[in-house]
Amino acid sequence: MTPMGGMTTDIKLIDENGRRVDGRTPEEMRPLKIEAGVLKRADGSAYVEWGLNKVLAAVYGPRECHPRHMQNPTRALVQCKYNMAAFSVDDRKRPGPDRRSQEISKITSEALSHVVFTEYFPRASIDVYIEVLQANAGTRCAGLTAASVALADAGVPMRDLVASCAAGKAAGVVMVDLGKEEDNFGEADIPVGYVPRTKEIVLLQMDGDLTHDEYTKGLNMAIKGCEKVYEIQRDALRRRYEARSLDSDVGAPEGVQKEVA
Amino acid sequence: MSKDVMAELKKDHISKLLTKGTRSDGRGFEEMRELKITTDYIKSAEGSARVQLGDTDVVVGVKLMVGKPFDDTPDKGVLTTNAELIPMASETFESGPPDKESIEISRVIDRGIREGHAVDLSKLCIEKGVEVWIMFLDVHVVDFDGNLFDAANIAANAALKTAVVPAKRAGKGEDFPLPLMHTPISLTAVKIDDKILVDPTHDEERVADARLTVTTIENGNLCAMQKGLEGSFSIEEVFRVIEMSRKLGAETRTRLPG
Numbered sequence: 001m002t003p004m005g006g007m008t009t010d011i012k013l014i015d016e017n018g019r020r021v022d023g024r025t026p027e028e029m030r031p032l033k034i035e036a037g038v039l040k041r042a043d044g045s046a047y048v049e050w051g052l053n054k055v056l057a058a059v060y061g062p063r064e065c066h067p068r069h070m071q072n073p074t075r076a077l078v079q080c081k082y083n084m085a086a087f088s089v090d091d092r093k094r095p096g097p098d099r100r101s102q103e104i105s106k107i108t109s110e111a112l113s114h115v116v117f118t119e120y121f122p123r124a125s126i127d128v129y130i131e132v133l134q135a136n137a138g139t140r141c142a143g144l145t146a147a148s149v150a151l152a153d154a155g156v157p158m159r160d161l162v163a164s165c166a167a168g169k170a171a172g173v174v175m176v177d178l179g180k181e182e183d184n185f186g187e188a189d190i191p192v193g194y195v196p197r198t199k200e201i202v203l204l205q206m207d208g209d210l211t212h213d214e215y216t217k218g219l220n221m222a223i224k225g226c227e228k229v230y231e232i233q234r235d236a237l238r239r240r241y242e243a244r245s246l247d248s249d250v251g252a253p254e255g256v257q258k259e260v261a
Numbered sequence: 262m263s264k265d266v267m268a269e270l271k272k273d274h275i276s277k278l279l280t281k282g283t284r285s286d287g288r289g290f291e292e293m294r295e296l297k298i299t300t301d302y303i304k305s306a307e308g309s310a311r312v313q314l315g316d317t318d319v320v321v322g323v324k325l326m327v328g329k330p331f332d333d334t335p336d337k338g339v340l341t342t343n344a345e346l347i348p349m350a351s352e353t354f355e356s357g358p359p360d361k362e363s364i365e366i367s368r369v370i371d372r373g374i375r376e377g378h379a380v381d382l383s384k385l386c387i388e389k390g391v392e393v394w395i396m397f398l399d400v401h402v403v404d405f406d407g408n409l410f411d412a413a414n415i416a417a418n419a420a421l422k423t424a425v426v427p428a429k430r431a432g433k434g435e436d437f438p439l440p441l442m443h444t445p446i447s448l449t450a451v452k453i454d455d456k457i458l459v460d461p462t463h464d465e466e467r468v469a470d471a472r473l474t475v476t477t478i479e480n481g482n483l484c485a486m487q488k489g490l491e492g493s494f495s496i497e498e499v500f501r502v503i504e505m506s507r508k509l510g511a512e513t514r515t516r517l518p519g
Contacts (some may be wrong), residue, residue: 113491200493206486207376
């Protein structure tokens with residue numbers, strides 16, 4: 001969608017053995033690590049390392065919504081801001097919101113709103129900040145994945161976590177979780193946000209060129225990827241709560257002591 | 262506040278109609294509004310079209326100028342899409358810098374035209390790495406009654422089909438028609454109370470739970486997709502919208518100039 005810099009190369013996206021640039025099979029995701037509760041100041045936070053992506057998410061709120069004319073008398077607003085650090089890509093990114101990041105912020109807010117019990121907090125705002133520190137394709141999925149863990153870490157009541165993963169096509173092969181070269185020189189990308197418990201799609205985009213069969217295969221691969229992401233999200237939260245209960249055993253002053261990543 | 266109350270009342274009204282299988286303008290769920298396309302509408306543009314989709318009225322102009330290519334595509338022309346939701350068109354539009362909605366609309370229209378390869382950008386190179394044609398696709402909404410995505414997509418396609426590259430004016434040889442490849446047509450559907458309806462009016466958009474725009478090309482392949490709003494779709498619903506997009510897109514395609 002947005003080439004993250006770099007030159008046109010004759011890079012081979014699939015080798016003779018059907019392996020991808022980084023040695024993965026088409027069904028294989030990049031390594032994913034998630035840690036919840038990594039920031040001290042925020043009400044909730046998460047850190048996601050997904051292949052070469054490094055993404056932080058922080059949650060503030062529910063808190064009073066400013067400006068006040070934005071307030072909704074019946075429910076809270078989930079307001080997400082996706083931002084890329086200037087040094088996160090090869091060619092320095094001009095700081096501040098651009099059209100791409102504003103679109104991602106909008107669709108991420110909408111996806112998260114679906115799972116948050118916004119009706120519990122009329123007039124409030126739940127602010128979600130996603131910072132991409134290092135980008136290597138798939139940052140919107142990594143951001144959404146991190147954001148829902150951060151919301152859970154903040155204790156925001158939710159129906160379920162949103163898990164996110166993309167699939168796409170490169171060198172004619174439908175594959176899950178595109179890396180940077182596959183994103184830049186491949187033929188299509190389908191980022192998906194999925195609620196595993198209810199099997200609902202809450203974020204869906206696509207660009208490129210796909211036949212019906214390729215799209216069907218890709219969407220199913222992305223959803224399967226989301227289910228794997230979901231397990232890692234839940235594991236991160238489980239570890240977070242284990243850490244919390246240990247803290248309270250030793251009588252941490254405020255009951256909760258947050259560790260730093 | 263008053264807007265929300267109105268939306269609740271409207272939502273009830275629209276829901277009631279939907280359970281009876283109809284819509285406030287009497288259309289079926291999979292029926293588009295009347296479509297009127299006027300090409301060569303703006304003489305100062307290199308290509309233009311006005312599209313009226315029901316009461317939604319948009320004007321798209323194509324302008325071309327000579328400029329520098331991007332470093333990563335030195336042998337390709339440049340496409341830039343912008344949508345202006347001017348206050349004239351609706352009480353809900355405000356003047357000033359583009360807000361989230363108009364950014365999303367610009368990007369979804371751009372994605373359809375770009376990923377569907379409506380224009381052969383490789384034929385818009387003048388000198389590799391030095392000079393290419395820069396193409397501006399500007400969407401002006403003058404009257405708004407919902408579904409800007411599709412109205413603007415149709416207008417963009419129509420404007421591109423009539424566009425002429427002003428080479429003579431720029432001192433780059435003879436004028437030539439814009440080199441075209443495909444006709445990517447988008448279809449937008451919304452979900453209200455678990456029912457899926459295409460080409461939503463403004464009222465229907467205001468009460469919709471979720472929205473899905475699917476863009477296809479002539480052979481039925483998919484080239485762009487965008488889900489919006491806070492609701493969700495099941496996998497089956499996504500495939501239903503894809504089917505509708507193929508079918509209605511093919512019908513719309515026959516309405517465009519050759």
